[in-house]
Amino acid sequence: MSERLRIPAVPRDHDELLATMEGYRTNDARWREGRCFSLVYFAGEAHERLLQRAHEKFFMENALNPMAFQSLKRMEAEVVQMTASMLHGPPGAVGTMTSGGTESLLMAVKAYRERARAKWPWIRTPEIVAPATIHVAVDKAAHYFGMRLRHARVNADGTVDVAAMRRLINRNTVMLAASAPQYPHGVLDPIGEIGALAEEKGLPLHVDACIGGFMLPWVERLGYPIAPFDFRVPGVTSISADLHKYGLAAKGASTVIYRDMSYLRHQFFAATDWPGGIYISPSALGTRPGGTIAAAWAAMMGLGEEGYLHHTRLAMEATTRMIAGVRAIEGLAVVGTPAGSIFAYRSVDRAVDLYAVADLMAARGWHIDRQQKPPTIHCTVTSQHLDHADAYVADLRACVAHVRSHPELRASGNAAMYGMMAKVPVRAFIKQSVLKVMETMYGPAGSNNDPMQSQNDGPVMAFVNRHADTVMGVLDRLESLRDRVSGGDR
Numbered sequence: 001m002s003e004r005l006r007i008p009a010v011p012r013d014h015d016e017l018l019a020t021m022e023g024y025r026t027n028d029a030r031w032r033e034g035r036c037f038s039l040v041y042f043a044g045e046a047h048e049r050l051l052q053r054a055h056e057k058f059f060m061e062n063a064l065n066p067m068a069f070q071s072l073k074r075m076e077a078e079v080v081q082m083t084a085s086m087l088h089g090p091p092g093a094v095g096t097m098t099s100g101g102t103e104s105l106l107m108a109v110k111a112y113r114e115r116a117r118a119k120w121p122w123i124r125t126p127e128i129v130a131p132a133t134i135h136v137a138v139d140k141a142a143h144y145f146g147m148r149l150r151h152a153r154v155n156a157d158g159t160v161d162v163a164a165m166r167r168l169i170n171r172n173t174v175m176l177a178a179s180a181p182q183y184p185h186g187v188l189d190p191i192g193e194i195g196a197l198a199e200e201k202g203l204p205l206h207v208d209a210c211i212g213g214f215m216l217p218w219v220e221r222l223g224y225p226i227a228p229f230d231f232r233v234p235g236v237t238s239i240s241a242d243l244h245k246y247g248l249a250a251k252g253a254s255t256v257i258y259r260d261m262s263y264l265r266h267q268f269f270a271a272t273d274w275p276g277g278i279y280i281s282p283s284a285l286g287t288r289p290g291g292t293i294a295a296a297w298a299a300m301m302g303l304g305e306e307g308y309l310h311h312t313r314l315a316m317e318a319t320t321r322m323i324a325g326v327r328a329i330e331g332l333a334v335v336g337t338p339a340g341s342i343f344a345y346r347s348v349d350r351a352v353d354l355y356a357v358a359d360l361m362a363a364r365g366w367h368i369d370r371q372q373k374p375p376t377i378h379c380t381v382t383s384q385h386l387d388h389a390d391a392y393v394a395d396l397r398a399c400v401a402h403v404r405s406h407p408e409l410r411a412s413g414n415a416a417m418y419g420m421m422a423k424v425p426v427r428a429f430i431k432q433s434v435l436k437v438m439e440t441m442y443g444p445a446g447s448n449n450d451p452m453q454s455q456n457d458g459p460v461m462a463f464v465n466r467h468a469d470t471v472m473g474v475l476d477r478l479e480s481l482r483d484r485v486s487g488g489d490r
C-alpha cells in the first residue's frame, strides 16, 4: 500500500497548487465541450463569471445565524419569494433554501412525517406513496427517517398508473409525492390527477420539481403544452425546485416551497436545552455557505425572465433536434412523451444492445448516463448542447451501426456488467456488490480508479466474462418472464 498522504509540513506555492489541481482534472467529464449531460448546467462564460463574483463576495459568510448575516437572510427570502411566484404559489407560500435537491426532498419528507406525528400519532411506520420513477432521494429520506416508501407502477411510456397509487394508500400513508418531470425519462407525472387524489384522501402532495422547477415554467411560457404541475393544482402542498440545475446557479442551492406555514413549520428544528445555547435550524445543514445563496440570488437577478426564456428556448431547440435524430435511427425509440428538455431512449431491436452503444459513445468522449428497467440512455439537455446536438446524433448513429454488426460487444466490458447488473433478479446481490464498490472508493487508499472497473475485475465479473453469452441469455429470459408475470412494473 502506498504511504498515506499527510498535510505538507510547510506551505506549498499557490501557483503550484493550482497547477496540481488542474492536473487532477485530466480524466474529468468534458462538460465545457458539451459532452456531459445532467451534471453541469452552463449558461455561458459571462454568467459563470457573475456566479463566481457573487459567490466570492459571500464565500466566508455563514447563513447558520441569520441575525449575524442579515444580507444572506434577505437574499434567501428574495430567492424563495421569486421561486414561489414562478411556481404560482398563493400569497401565503413560504419556504427555505437548501443545499440541493436531496436536502429539499429530505426536508419535505421530514416535514410531513412530523406533521403526521402531530395529526395521526397512532401511525407507527409512516408511509409515502410515489411513482416508481420518483427520485431516489425520496428512498433515502424514507430510509433516514424510518418510513416506508411504496412505489406505484409506471407504464412503458414513463407515466405513473394513478390507480396503482390509489391502491397503495392505506391508513399509514402520510404523504404522496410525484415528479415534474421525473428524472429518468423527463416525463411529467399527471400532477392534476394526483393532486385530486391527495385532496380526496386528505393527504399532502409533494411535487419533486428539483430538475423541472426552473425549466417547465419557461417551457410553458414558450408555448409548449405543459399540463399543470405547480401550486395551480389544488392538492399540491409543496414543491422542490433546484437552483443549481436549470436555475443556473452555483452548485449547492435548491428551494423547498410550501403552500403555507402550517406545513413549513414541521421542517424546522429547535433545541432549547443545549449548553451551547438555544439552537434553531430551518433545514438539515448547520453551517450554511453564504456563497451559494449569493450566487443563486445573482443568477435569478442576472438572468431575469428574459434570460431563463432565452436558455430554455435554446435547450428546447437542442432537445427537439436530438429527439428527432434519435427517432430517425433504426432500432432506437424515445421513452414516452418528454415534457421539456430531458429525454431518454431505449433499444427496440435485439440486435442493438444499448449498453454496448453506451460504451462506444463513451469511447468517443461523451459522458453517458446509463439507466435500467428497461436499459435507457438519459439526456438532460441545456442551451449549451445546441451546438453539439448534431455531433451527438451522428456519433450515436455510427455507434448503433457498429454494435449491430458486432453482437459480441454486448457480452464484454462495461456493457456486460451493466447488462448483468440491470437484469439479475436477486437485487440484494447487486446491492451488496455496489456497496462493496463504495468500500473500495472510500477505503483508506481512496481509490482513484474507475470504481465500476474494479467491479469489472472482480470474481463475479470474471465468471460473467467467461460465460457472458450464457449468463446474458438466461437473464434475458428471466427478465421477459418476469415482465409477463408482473406487467412490467418495478
Ligand SMILES: Cc1ncc(COP(=O)(O)O)c(C=O)c1O
Pocket (backbone or CB within 6 Å): 100, 101, 102, 103, 105, 135, 137, 179, 181, 182, 183, 208, 209, 210, 211, 212, 242
Ligand atoms: C427530479 C430530481 N429530484 C431530485 C434530484 C436530486 O438532486 P441533487 O442531486 O441536487 O441532490 C434530482 C437530481 O438529478 C432530480 O432530477
